[in-house]
Amino acid sequence: MASPMTDPLALLDLDSSLSDTERDIRSTVSAFLDDRARPFAPAWYDSGTFPRDLVPELGKLGLLGMHLDGYGCAGTSAVEYGLACLELESVDSGLRSFVSVQGSLAMFSIWRHGSEEQKQEWLPRMAAGEAIGCFGLTEPDHGSDPANMRTRAVRDGADWILNGTKMWITNGGIADVATVWAQTESGIRGFLVPRGTPGFTTRDIKNKLSLRASVTSELVLEDVRLPEAARLPLAEGLKGPLSCLNEARFGILFGAVGAARDSLRSALAYATTRTQFGRPLGGFQLTQQKLADRALSVSTSALLALHIGRLKDAGALRPEQISAGKLHNVREAIATARECRTILGGSGITSEYSPLRHAANLESVLTYEGTSEIHLLTVGRALTGLNAFAG
Known part of the structure; x- marks a missing residue:
């Protein structure tokens, strides 16, 4: 019998499309989170607590405003930032949300639209996690x-x-x-x-x-x-905040893949060890259908995110492409989390397992930084040239 696949992203060999640096950053972030966050995520969710003491550690690791240049920021590529978001949300959407808001909204608004004095005052401290x-x-x-x-x-x-x-x-x-x-x-x-x-x-x-x-x-x-x-001197009109939202949406379309991947990992581990009717759950055809469908969903979402990241790094990314990525990947991630919960049966409703926690979190992710309806209409406008936002 073949060994079970511990990482569903290995199905289509995502690693072969990453550089050594990209793999190293992903591995570093993953190892840090496995030690300092993943074991505690269920308790944070149960108690409704944000781990504020983790913020300086996130800064020390270079995750805050990591895709920005200067002022103490790491200056990574868009793909490297996206892979970090994927790992963060594989732990909990709340953790990735903090990093996204800190770096892609609050810090980016100052970095893009602020004066030099504003940048010097806030960005180094925010990058270090000394200011939120x-x-x-x-x-x-x-x-x-x-x-x-x-x-x-x-x-x-x-x-x-x-x-x-x-x-x-x-x-x-x-x-x-x-x-x-x-x-x-x-x-x-x-x-x-x-x-x-x-x-x-x-x-x-x-x-x-x-x-x-x-x-x-x-x-x-x-x-x-x-x-x-x-006042932010370079921000004029609605394009000011919208430019920041596009930065945050980019991180989300990677992050959602992380939540889906973690849900599927949980279901795979359970299905290959839980025995019913004398054999593992994963040996039943209906269970394998669920796992195969969700593995394809996670893999294609990851490839979509990577493609959009490459476009961003090339300076060729358009807003409707970000909308398409956020819409597709979050929608698929929710479907994956819910399906994986069914594989876990009754055990899946407890915080011992991650899929239902991810599904609940993703309901917020589906709504913030543009609802599904807004992104559908953004894609529709790009396809037709017609604006359907107002009646």
Whole structure:
């Protein structure tokens, strides 16, 4: 009898498409997570706790803003960053969400749109995990329609006064600085709001059934006074925050593969050791059909992510391609997690096994950084040339 395949990505030999450096980075991140995160992920989820003490270690490993250049950032390629996201989400979506928000939203907004003074003040500390950032775009009444946000920034002499509320903000309750997007007389602009600024408060969202090992918060701004130096000078209009969202979506389309792969690994281990009717579950045709279908899904999703990463590194990636990758890979990852749970039977509803935890987390991943509907319409617009976003 042949030995079972411990890594489903070996089915189509993904490693042969990676460079030595890419494999080394993936292995380094995987080994670190196996030691410092994977054994504790079920407990973090059960208790609804984010492992804040892990943040400096993530910084020391170079994972925070790792695809950015300068200011203490590692300056890796897009594919290398994506592979790190894959390993992070194979542990828990909350862990990958933290790294994505820190690096691809909060840090990237400063790196791309900030002044040199803002970059020098925040990026080295954020890269080291000494300061945490969040990204305030989504509002209670305007999730998929940020162009109509209600948060306002008005001039008052040399200062700005901000009023508004942001909702579903990852890292909000632990952030040292928030990138907040607001309407002004000249369009949408971004502002850096440090924790402790008078009028700026946060409230963590409790009773979550998804992304429990992640801090999700409401940001409240009541007559928050900021100097002109707090405005991101190069961010003009909605393209400012959208450029950051595309960075985060890129990490997600890799991360979702990690959640699916871990779910399938769990199901494979169970199916080859659990005996029913005198033989392993994996010896039944229906179980093998499930495993084969899901292995093909995980493998094709990984190849799609790698192709999109190569396009990004070549400077040839288009927004609709990111949407296609996020839509496909998250949708497939949820299907994989759910199917793998059925292989585990009743055992699959406990936190001892990862698939149902991944499935619950992926419900949030399916929604944030653009819902499935938004990405479907983005792909549809690219195909037809017609905009279906507004009726």
